[in-house]
Amino acid sequence: MRNSKIVMGLLACLFFGLALAGLFKDWPSWILMLLILLHSACLMLLAFIYSAERNDYSDRQELTEELATLKKERETERDTMQKALDARETELRTKGEELKRLTEEAGEKEEKISALKAAVKTAEDKLVQQKEDINDFLPPVEDAPKMVDVIRIARETADELAGAARDAGLTVRISSSEEQLYVKAQPNWLRILFRNIIDNSIKYMQRSGSLVITLSLVGDDIFIVLKDTGAGLKEEETKHIFELNYQGSNRISGNGLGLTQAKAIVDYYGGTIYGRSTPNNGMGIYIQLPAKRQIKEDEE
Numbered sequence: 001m002r003n004s005k006i007v008m009g010l011l012a013c014l015f016f017g018l019a020l021a022g023l024f025k026d027w028p029s030w031i032l033m034l035l036i037l038l039h040s041a042c043l044m045l046l047a048f049i050y051s052a053e054r055n056d057y058s059d060r061q062e063l064t065e066e067l068a069t070l071k072k073e074r075e076t077e078r079d080t081m082q083k084a085l086d087a088r089e090t091e092l093r094t095k096g097e098e099l100k101r102l103t104e105e106a107g108e109k110e111e112k113i114s115a116l117k118a119a120v121k122t123a124e125d126k127l128v129q130q131k132e133d134i135n136d137f138l139p140p141v142e143d144a145p146k147m148v149d150v151i152r153i154a155r156e157t158a159d160e161l162a163g164a165a166r167d168a169g170l171t172v173r174i175s176s177s178e179e180q181l182y183v184k185a186q187p188n189w190l191r192i193l194f195r196n197i198i199d200n201s202i203k204y205m206q207r208s209g210s211l212v213i214t215l216s217l218v219g220d221d222i223f224i225v226l227k228d229t230g231a232g233l234k235e236e237e238t239k240h241i242f243e244l245n246y247q248g249s250n251r252i253s254g255n256g257l258g259l260t261q262a263k264a265i266v267d268y269y270g271g272t273i274y275g276r277s278t279p280n281n282g283m284g285i286y287i288q289l290p291a292k293r294q295i296k297e298d299e300e
Contacts, residue, residue, distance in 0.1 A: 004049050012042035137264035142188045149180045157194035169208030176215040181222050183291045193265045196258035197226050197285050205230035224287040232277040241275050
């Protein structure tokens, strides 16, 4: 394009120069007219070339700006897409970590469930064993279960042991707001229950005092409390008094079968028994027997 402008410019100058020379040399008018036309044509071509150049430059400028705009838009789109990808990657990483955590928690829960199942199985086995142990400590059956007045049994048993209690300086007293309290049981087992606990107080009082046996009906249960004023035991020792062969710090010769057998009898009837004691504050044995249920069974 640049060479064309130079050529057209030179030709325009050449034809203009020849036209001037022809004026001074009296050239024919048609030659002068031809030179002027050629000069004008060269000028027109030169103007066209410049115009084309400007249009081309304008197009290039516009194209450049458009390309710059498109480039900027693409960069913006790329940045937006990159941000979206980064956000998605972060989300996926977070979900992956959450899934990993949940998987670990599920594994831990499965381990806990397995441990609980094992513990339940152990407890069931222990319960079965305890039931078998209870039967081992139960006294021989001398009579069939029947409705029996537990207050009368307590009084009769206390009278049987009155001599031994008196020799040990122990006063046994029966207390109840009821005249009679009935429970379905073997009478001889109830006598053994009271005898073992009273005998235990006689052995371990280690000083003169009293044993109060309180019997009461609360709802569907008979509650029996045997509380003496003896030397007592430490709380940690009291937890073991129903174990066979266990003797506390106030030990006396014997195998400790009495309270173990008493617990076996209470457990057999579906009741509960436990002890409470502190040094120098005596020993308390607390018994609960489900009286109402036994009465209903008898009525049936």
